[in-house]
Amino acid sequence: xxxxxxxxxxxxxxxxxxxxxxxxxxxxxxxREWLKPHDSSVNHKSARDTCVEGTGAWFAKDEQFRKxxxxxxxxxxIAGAPGFGKTVLFSTSVENVRGHESAPGSTCCCASFYxxxxxxxxxxxxxxxxxxxILNQLCSEQADTPDAMxxxxxxxxxxxxxxxxxxxxxxxxxxxxxxxxxxxxxxxLDECDSQAELLDWMKSLQLTTPGLHLLxxxxxxRIIEDRMSDFSHVRISLNSxxxxxxxxxxxxxxxxxxxxxxxxxxxGMKKKLRVKGDGx
Numbered sequence: 001x002x003x004x005x006x007x008x009x010x011x012x013x014x015x016x017x018x019x020x021x022x023x024x025x026x027x028x029x030x031x032r033e034w035l036k037p038h039d040s041s042v043n044h045k046s047a048r049d050t051c052v053e054g055t056g057a058w059f060a061k062d063e064q065f066r067k068x069x070x071x072x073x074x075x076x077x078i079a080g081a082p083g084f085g086k087t088v089l090f091s092t093s094v095e096n097v098r099g100h101e102s103a104p105g106s107t108c109c110c111a112s113f114y115x116x117x118x119x120x121x122x123x124x125x126x127x128x129x130x131x132x133x134i135l136n137q138l139c140s141e142q143a144d145t146p147d148a149m150x151x152x153x154x155x156x157x158x159x160x161x162x163x164x165x166x167x168x169x170x171x172x173x174x175x176x177x178x179x180x181x182x183x184x185x186x187x188x189l190d191e192c193d194s195q196a197e198l199l200d201w202m203k204s205l206q207l208t209t210p211g212l213h214l215l216x217x218x219x220x221x222r223i224i225e226d227r228m229s230d231f232s233h234v235r236i237s238l239n240s241x242x243x244x245x246x247x248x249x250x251x252x253x254x255x256x257x258x259x260x261x262x263x264x265x266x267x268g269m270k271k272k273l274r275v276k277g278d279g280x
Contacts, residue, residue, distance in 0.1 A: 080238030
């Protein structure tokens, strides 16, 4: 009789757990649908598909990148002119962060976003789109939806009004504190339609989040240079000398992929193309 009672209690407990998990996942899905986050994995896949094998390997070994990877508190800014492969290099940095092992027992999260002026509609140029995407990625890394996110959604209310920009910023600032270390990577600051607001937010987040590792890429535009000078950062300036091996690998791969180019291209021509590529 006792064993039957225990079995009955076990069945009830299992049913309750299933119900709790169902409600939790339903709420998570509802919050995600309400948040309408941009899917940065599409941009990341596009960049990785463009990446030629063997390029960007130098970056993973770069002393400044390794230090940023292991020590929070500073922003790593990768600056370069158009055509220097910043987005592809950015995607390589995302892959390196994802493969990085955090300290034993610590909680760690990585979130990334690609500003993209080429996407139709202009949503990928908006600061708010970044906030929604980063929030979604941070929440997805936790077993349960953070309380700050539930408050933003007003989980117990009948109505769920869309949040203001200030509310999104406040909620994100709360959620990052739930991790020992947070890596936030942002591509193409110069393609954001509100750069000053974005950079002010980056500065504020760095000052208030002890475990933050912030990385960004952009063209070396004046407003970005001026704002970056206001907070702690390390700059890597891309140039042809730094990218010589990548340019050689890229040219060789493109030639090898084309039968016509293989017939026409001499070593001398390839050398000239690498020099004129000036970062591609």
